[in-house]
Amino acid sequence: DTAVSQTPKYLVTQMGNxxxxxxxxxxxxxxxxxxxxxxxxxxxxMFSYNNKELIINETVPNRFSxxxxxxxxxxxHINSLELGDSAVxxxxxxxxxxxxxxxxxxxxxxxxT
Amino acid sequence: AQSVTQLGSHVSxxxxxxxxxxxxxxxxxxxxxxxxxxxxNQGLQLLLKYTTGATLxxxxxxxxAEFKKSETSFHLTKPSAHxxxxxxxxxxxxxxxxxxxxxxxxxxxxxxxx
Numbered sequence: 191d192t193a194v195s196q197t198p199k200y201l202v203t204q205m206g207n208x209x210x211x212x213x214x215x216x217x218x219x220x221x222x223x224x225x226x227x228x229x230x231x232x233x234x235x236m237f238s239y240n241n242k243e244l245i246i247n248e249t250v251p252n253r254f255s256x257x258x259x260x261x262x263x264x265x266x267h268i269n270s271l272e273l274g275d276s277a278v279x280x281x282x283x284x285x286x287x288x289x290x291x292x293x294x295x296x297x298x299x300x301x302x303t
Numbered sequence: 304a305q306s307v308t309q310l311g312s313h314v315s316x317x318x319x320x321x322x323x324x325x326x327x328x329x330x331x332x333x334x335x336x337x338x339x340x341x342x343x344n345q346g347l348q349l350l351l352k353y354t355t356g357a358t359l360x361x362x363x364x365x366x367x368a369e370f371k372k373s374e375t376s377f378h379l380t381k382p383s384a385h386x387x388x389x390x391x392x393x394x395x396x397x398x399x400x401x402x403x404x405x406x407x408x409x410x411x412x413x414x415x416x417x
Contacts, residue, residue: 194346231391233347233407246404280346290335290354290397292405294346 193217194295196281202301203271211266211298213281221245221289222264223282224256227297233280239264271302305330305396309408317416322366322381324411326394329375336377337395337405338368347393353377364388389415 194215203209215222223246224236238246239258253269264281281295310325328334335354339347351362358370368379377394394408 231410233393233410235404235406238404282346290337290352290405291349292347294339294348296344296346 194281194283194293196279196295196298198298199296200299200301202303204303205271205273207271208267208269209271209300210268211279211281211300213264213266213295215262215281215283215293215295217283217285217293219283219285219293220261221284221286222258222261223284223292224264224266225280225282225294227278227280229277237264237266268300271300273302276300276302305334305398305406307336307394307396307406307408309392309394309411311411312409313412313414315414315416316384318386319383322379322384322388322413324379324392324394324413326368326377326379326408327375328377328394328396330396330398332398334396334398336368336370337397338362338366338377338379339393339395339407340364341391341393341410343390350379350392384413384415386415386417389413 197212221240223238227233236250237256242258255267258264278297280297282292284292306329308327337352338350341347353360353370361367366381391410393410395405
């Protein structure tokens, strides 16, 4: 029943580790996004994929690599985690006819120690 | 480039009182404007949107917003606050033609007291 789901919900890891966050949407949307929300609640887009093709790639360290195996999934892999990567990461999706109507997942709270 | 400014990081109202959350935008071309709500430990949910047409737009949960081009504003209102309205509210903008890329404001936390 969940429209946009993310796993895991919480992720605690040490500096230098590599981790992945998974996102899946069952809405039939063709565009998916990753956003980062910092400790001050500021939301910033990181990446967007349309039908498995990267269409938005903001200024993000190349330690972050999105992967879209199909249009229902968009995963985020982070290498060599740093303290500053601690944040809540949101996945979102939008339909072809209304890219601005974005549906958000529940978020993944990443804590790097 | 587009941007939004939300005035007031924290707004407190009594239950039953008017809710007014302010948002001003900056855009060189006609914008699309949005309000999203984030309840604690949840993702964002679209409240309402303005794209074209009627400048007063109604959303879910009794909220509405009015696009005022002359004031570059898109303030969110609700006539009577309910305890369940307590949440973080985000204004967002995107430019026509780049409809994928939402730029969010810094958010306003709404507190509703008895």
